Structures are given as structure tokens and as C-alpha cells.
Amino acid sequence: xxxxxxxxxxxxxxxxxxxxxxxxxxxxxxxxxxxxxxxxxxxxxxxxxxxxxxxxxxxxxxxxxxxxxxxxxxxxxxxxxxxxxxxxxxxxxxxxxxxxxxxxxxxxxxxxxxxxxxxxxxxxxxxxxxxxxxxxxxxxxxxxxxxxxxxxxxxxxxxxxxxxxxxxxxxxxxxxxxxxxxxxxxxxxxxxxxxxxxxxxxxxxxxxxxxxxxxxxxxxxxxxxxxxxxxxxxxxxxxxxxxxxxxxxx
Amino acid sequence: xxxxxxxxxxxxxxxxxxxxxxxxxxxxxxxxxxxxxxxxxxxxxxxxxxxxxxxxxxxxxxxxxxxxxxxxxxxxxxxxxxxxxxxxxxxxxxxxxxxxxxxxxxxxxxxxxxxxxxxxxxxxxxxxxxxxxxxxxxxxxxxxxxxxxxxxxxxxxxxxxxxxxxxxxxxxxxxxxxxxxxxxxxxxxxxxxxxxxxxxxxxxxxxxxxxxxxxxxxxxxxxxxxxxxxxxxxxxxxxxxxxxxxxxxx
Numbered sequence: 001x002x003x004x005x006x007x008x009x010x011x012x013x014x015x016x017x018x019x020x021x022x023x024x025x026x027x028x029x030x031x032x033x034x035x036x037x038x039x040x041x042x043x044x045x046x047x048x049x050x051x052x053x054x055x056x057x058x059x060x061x062x063x064x065x066x067x068x069x070x071x072x073x074x075x076x077x078x079x080x081x082x083x084x085x086x087x088x089x090x091x092x093x094x095x096x097x098x099x100x101x102x103x104x105x106x107x108x109x110x111x112x113x114x115x116x117x118x119x120x121x122x123x124x125x126x127x128x129x130x131x132x133x134x135x136x137x138x139x140x141x142x143x144x145x146x147x148x149x150x151x152x153x154x155x156x157x158x159x160x161x162x163x164x165x166x167x168x169x170x171x172x173x174x175x176x177x178x179x180x181x182x183x184x185x186x187x188x189x190x191x192x193x194x195x196x197x198x199x200x201x202x203x204x205x206x207x208x209x210x211x212x213x214x215x216x217x218x219x220x221x222x223x224x225x226x227x228x229x230x231x232x233x234x235x236x237x238x239x240x241x242x243x244x245x246x247x248x249x250x
Numbered sequence: 251x252x253x254x255x256x257x258x259x260x261x262x263x264x265x266x267x268x269x270x271x272x273x274x275x276x277x278x279x280x281x282x283x284x285x286x287x288x289x290x291x292x293x294x295x296x297x298x299x300x301x302x303x304x305x306x307x308x309x310x311x312x313x314x315x316x317x318x319x320x321x322x323x324x325x326x327x328x329x330x331x332x333x334x335x336x337x338x339x340x341x342x343x344x345x346x347x348x349x350x351x352x353x354x355x356x357x358x359x360x361x362x363x364x365x366x367x368x369x370x371x372x373x374x375x376x377x378x379x380x381x382x383x384x385x386x387x388x389x390x391x392x393x394x395x396x397x398x399x400x401x402x403x404x405x406x407x408x409x410x411x412x413x414x415x416x417x418x419x420x421x422x423x424x425x426x427x428x429x430x431x432x433x434x435x436x437x438x439x440x441x442x443x444x445x446x447x448x449x450x451x452x453x454x455x456x457x458x459x460x461x462x463x464x465x466x467x468x469x470x471x472x473x474x475x476x477x478x479x480x481x482x483x484x485x486x487x488x489x490x491x492x493x494x495x496x497x498x499x500x
Contacts, residue, residue, distance in 0.1 A: 018268075018408070025407055157275055158268070160434045184410045184458050191445050192438055207434055 005177040013146045014179045016166040016189040019153035020112075020119040026183075031145035033120035034128045034136065034169065037152035038161040039213060040091045041078075041113025042235075043129040043225040048096035048106060049244045050233045056242040057107045058114040068107040075107040081216045084109075092221050105241075112152035117237065120150055127235035127242060130165055130200075130225065135232045137172040139245070144178065149189075160192070160207040161226075164200065167193030200226050255427040263396045264429045266416040266439040269403035270362075270369040276433075281395035283370035284378045284386065284419065287402035288411040289463060290341045291328075291363025292485075293379040293475040298346035298356060299494045300483045306492040307357045308364040318357040325357040331466045334359075342471050355491075362402035367487065370400055375487035376495065380415055380450075380475065385482045387422040389495070394428065399439075410442070410457040411476075414450065417443030450476050 017026050036042055045056050059065055062077055062084055069075040069087070076089035076096075083090035091110045108114060117125060128136040128149075140147055149169055151162035167189030173179040174190070181187065196203040204226070213222055234245040267276050286292055295306050309315055312327055312334055319325040319337070326339035326346075333340035341360045358364060367375060378386040378399075390397055399419055401412035417439030423429040424440070431437065446453040454476070463472055484495040 022407065025405070154434070155275070157272065157433065158435050158438065160437060163434075163438060182458050183407065184404070184413075185408050187410060187457065188408065188413060188438070188442055191442055195441050195445060207437065 008180060011178055011180040012144055014140075014149065014170050014173045014181055014186065015147075015183045016149045016151065016163070016170055016186045018151050018158035018163065018185060019156045020116045020150065021156045023119050023150060026148055029146055030148040031124060032140065032143065033123045033125050033148045033150050034140070034166075035113065035116045035120060035125055035150050035152065036128050036162045036165050037110070037113030037116065038129050038165050038225050039159075040093060040221055040225055041108070041110040041152065042127045043131050044076075044091045044093045044096055045108065045113075045127050045235050045242055046129055046132050046231050046233060047093040048101070049235050049242065050231045051097050052102035053096060053106050054103050054243075055105050056235070057105060057240065058117045058237075058242060059107060059109045060115055060118045062109060065107055065109040073107045074101060074104055077108075078110045080111060081213055081218070092218065093224050094221065112154060116150050116152040117242075120148075121237060121240070123148075125237035126245065128165065128169060130168075130228045131231035132229070132233060133165070133168055134229050135234055137169055139234055140169070140173060141176055141178060147173065147179070160196075160204055163189050164193050164196045164203070167191070168197070258430060261428055261430040262394055264390075264399065264420050264423045264431055264436065265397075265433045266399045266401065266413070266420055266436045268401050268408035268413065268435060269406045270366045270400065271406045273369050273400060276398055279396055280373060280398040282390065282393065283373045283375050283398045283400050284390070284416075285363065285366045285370060285375055285400050285402065286378050286412045286415045287360070287363030287366065288379050288415050288475050289409075290343060290471055290475055291358070291360040291402065292377045293381050294326075294341045294343045294346055295358065295363075295377050295485050295492055296379055296382050296481050296483060297343040298351070299485050299492065300481045301347050302352035303346060303356050304353050304493075305355050306485070307355060307490065308367045308487075308492060309357060309359045310365050310368045312359055315357055315359040323357045324351060324354055326359075328360045330361060331463055331468070342468065343474050344471065362404060366400050366402040367492075370398075371487060371490070373398075377485035377492060378415065378419060380418075380478050381481035382479070382483060383415070383418055384479045385484055387419055389484055390419070390423060391426055391428060397423065397429070404458070410446075410454055413439045414443050414446050414453075417441070418447070
């Protein structure tokens with residue numbers, strides 16, 4: 001019988017980091033960083049590129065966003081779940097399903113997600129969410145390199161929805177027996193994903209971040225962001241801009 | 251029918267923090283901080299006081315520990331799971347079941363646990379582990395104040411065993427309907443505890459910290475530390491020293 005499993009010592013690693021400020025604790029032994037901000041930055045970015053936006057320029061601060069706006073860019077800015085005053089868009093995925101944005105560059109700053117992207121920008125950065133879960137897993141398996149799953153969290157604390165998404169990817173990769181993990185944060189994320197997978201919406205009912213978003217009356221966005229495999233494409237960071245990964249890249 | 255539940259807005263809060271460096275993210279709205287380092291500092295401290303050690307003086311650095319040793323104190327020092335060179339004890343609970351320590355002051359420094367104690371020392375600090383789980387829960391319910399469960403983690407990352415212990419306490423307190431939580435870290439700890447509770451030893455088999463300790467051949471200590479309710483007493487920090495909480499204090 002052919003043995004298709006990779007010996008443990010030859011497997012690539014996949015780990016889960018719960019927030020950008022923990023990033024340095026995970027060392028430098030990663031080739032790819034997968035940034036996750038399910039509610040809503042990475043769901044919005046994936047949706048935007050899939051519907052034809054040319055590129056997303058992620059910026060960490062509102063000040064940078066203002067500068068781009070002055071220079072004529074389409075700029076989306078979100079803080080604490082709301083559109084920042086003076087901007088036309090926040091990070092609702094629906095805002096990016098806009099025919100006027102097709103072919104255009106869009107600048108984006110968000111509370112947690114764009115910070116996570118900048119934190120990891122010296123590495124190969126790809127963008128994941130529940131909407132593109134399976135294509136991201138397939139890409140990482142094909143790529144066969146060490147992976148850090150960087151959850152954006154909520155103001156440097158872990159949040160459930162990013163942990164579930166990271167846990168789903170880690171679980172999938174480890175199940176192939178081509179990847180292994182050494183961190184308890186990864187094991188915990190896997191356990192949480194497995195507890196949650198049959199009914200994510202109910203599971204997240206009591207989640208602090210979701211409750212916060214419910215107060216902002218964006219339940220429609222939340223439902224959109226919790227749909228699995230509805231937007232099968234992968235954003236990748238190139239020269240500081242997020243663009244679609246082409247099929248033949250890996 | 252009498253209504254014994256406390257209205258949500260009047261309930262005290264209980265939250266779980268995964269590592270000392272996240273402590274400041276949880277704000278200042280806590281009256282009691284419960285420090286948890288299951289493998290092995292808080293299990294050892296609880297055991298030591300229960301078997302008659304007069305007081306434990308927690309110090310954060312090996313340098314401080316050396317100073318105390320020069321001044322004639324019994325000093326225990328652990329780093330990376332091992333006894334520090336030049337000291338007689340590390341943080342094995344068995345080391346503190348020593349008739350020669352009865353009635354004495356013992357100085358202790360450990361990789362994670364004593365750092366967590368110092369982080370919270372401006373609050374009321376009590377010590378929890380699986381060995382004293384139920385008495386800690388009963389005390390906190392009786393006390394009826396806002397509680398932060400501070401896991402010591404492993405070098406500022408979350409670890410499973412402290413998360414399980416914290417999740418067990420949070421679950422117990424929230425089930426009384428006298429406490430509530432707002433943080434996803436607390437929800438996640440509860441889920442992990444509920445996944446783990448029926449077979450903690452198997453659950454932790456793949457935990458990174460436990461694997462690290464297995465390599466150090468202290469499986470006997472690990473089994474001891476995972477026993478629930480075997481050491482029914484509560485250490486409390488008073489004037490920088492850990493002593494037994496008396497029955498009539500609260």
C-alpha cells in the first residue's frame with residue numbers, strides 16, 4: 001500500500017495567532033501569512049476583488065486614508081464598526097458590489113484588519129475569510145510552505161469568528177498530514193472550529209464582536225460574512241496592494 | 251415562583267485573559283484577579299500552603315531569588331520547566347510536600363506564574379489550579395465581585411491547561427446566573443473546557459506545554475496537577491506574600 005503521509009519532521013507548520021500584537025511571539029519561521037478578519041475586512045476585500053475592483057490599497061491610519069481621498073481615490077474607512085465621518089464607505093462587503101468601482105483602485109482602512117495586513121507585510125500575505133475558505137486551503141496545500149494564520153481579532157484580543165476561520169484552515173491542512181502544529185493556540189482554534197462548524201450563526205450568537213455589530217444593525221453583513229465558499233478567489237498583497245492571485249501562481 | 255436569577259445588568263463580570271501581557275487590555279474594572287498556572291506554579295503554591303508552608307514569596311526574576319537565597323531563605327526557582335542551576339527546588343508540587351518546609355517562608359520564581367502574580371499585584375490576587383477548583387468557585391460566588399481569570403500561559407502565548415481551568419471557573423460562575431461575561435476569550439475558554447472536561451488528560455496529550463514537560467520526564471507532576479479538587483484551600487496575596495485564605499474571610 002503506498003504511504004501518502006509525510007513524516008512528521010518533514011511536514012510544514014501551520015499555526016494560529018489571535019491578534020496582530022502577538023505576531024512577533026510566533027517567530028520568523030513562516031513563508032506565508034494568511035490574514036483573517038471575518039467581520040468584515042477580509043470578507044469585504046475578497047468580495048471587492050471578485051466583483052472587479054482592480055486593487056485594494058490597505059492603509060493603517062485614517063490620516064493616510066484622508067490623504068488618498070484628497071488625491072482623488074475611492075476610499076473606504078471603518079472604525080468601531082462604523083463608516084468614519086467624511087468617507088463614503090466602511091467595510092460592508094455590500095458596499096464593494098458597486099459597478100462604479102470595477103477596474104478602479106480602492107483605499108481601505110479598518111479597525112483591525114488593515115493593521116494585521118501591515119504587521120505581516122514583509123512576508124507573502126494572502127487574505128482569507130469564510131467566503132473563500134476552501135480555495136485558500138487548496139492553495140496553501142499546493143504551495144506547501146510554513147503558514148501563519150493571523151487573526152485580526154478585536155483591538156488586540158481574540159475574537160471567535162476569526163478563530164473559527166483560522167481553526168477551519170488549520171484543521172483542513174493538518175488533516176492532509178502534510179502539515180503539523182506545535183502551538184496550543186492552534187489546537188484551541190481547531191477545537192473551537194469543530195465545536196462551531198455545524199451551526200456557526202448560533203455559535204456566534206453570544207460573541208462579543210457580533211453583538212457589537214448587531215447593535216449597529218448590520219445583521220445582513222454578518223450573515224453574508226458567515227457564508228462558506230461563496231466567493232472563490234484569493235487576494236494577495238503585491239507591492240503594498242491587494243490584487244487577485246492568478247490561477248497559475250504558486 | 252421565586253426568581254433567584256440576578257438581572258443581567260446587575261450581574262458581576264467574569265473574564266478570561268490568556269497571558270500576563272494582555273492584562274492591560276482587560277481594563278481596570280476588576281476587584282479580584284485569579285492567577286492560574288496549572289503546570290505547575292499555582293498547583294505547587296496551593297499544595298505548599300496546604301501542607302503547612304507558612305508563606306510563599308513570589309519573585310519575578312532569578313536575580314531576586316538569588317538575593318533571598320543569600321539571606322538564608324528556602325528558594326525554589328524554575329525556568330523552562332527545569333530547576334534553575336544553584337537552586338534546590340523548581341516548581342514540582344512534590345518538592346513542597348516536605349516536612350522541613352512546614353512553618354517556613356519559601357521564595358518562588360517561575361517562568362510564567364510568578365510574572366502573572368506580579369502583574370496583578372495591585373488587586374486582590376488569589377491562586378487557582380485544578381487542585382482547588384471548586385473551593386475557588388465557591389469563594390468567588392460568595393464574594394460577588396468582578397473577577398478576572400488571569401492565565402499565566404506559556405511565554406505570553408495561551409496554553410490549553412490554563413485555558414481549561416479558567417474556562418471551568420468561568421462556566422461555573424456564569425451558570426449561577428450571578429455572573430456574566432462580555433469577552434470572546436471567555437466564551438472560547440468555556441467551549442474549550444466543555445470539550446475537555448470528560449477526559450482532560452487525553453485532551454491535553456497534544457498540548458505543546460505538556461509535551462514539553464513530558465520531555466522533561468515529569469509525567470507524575472502532570473498527573474498530579476490535572477487532578478480536580480484534591481487540595482481544597484485558597485492561597486491569597488497579602489503584603490506581597492501568598493498565605494492561606496482563612497475560612498471567615500470574604
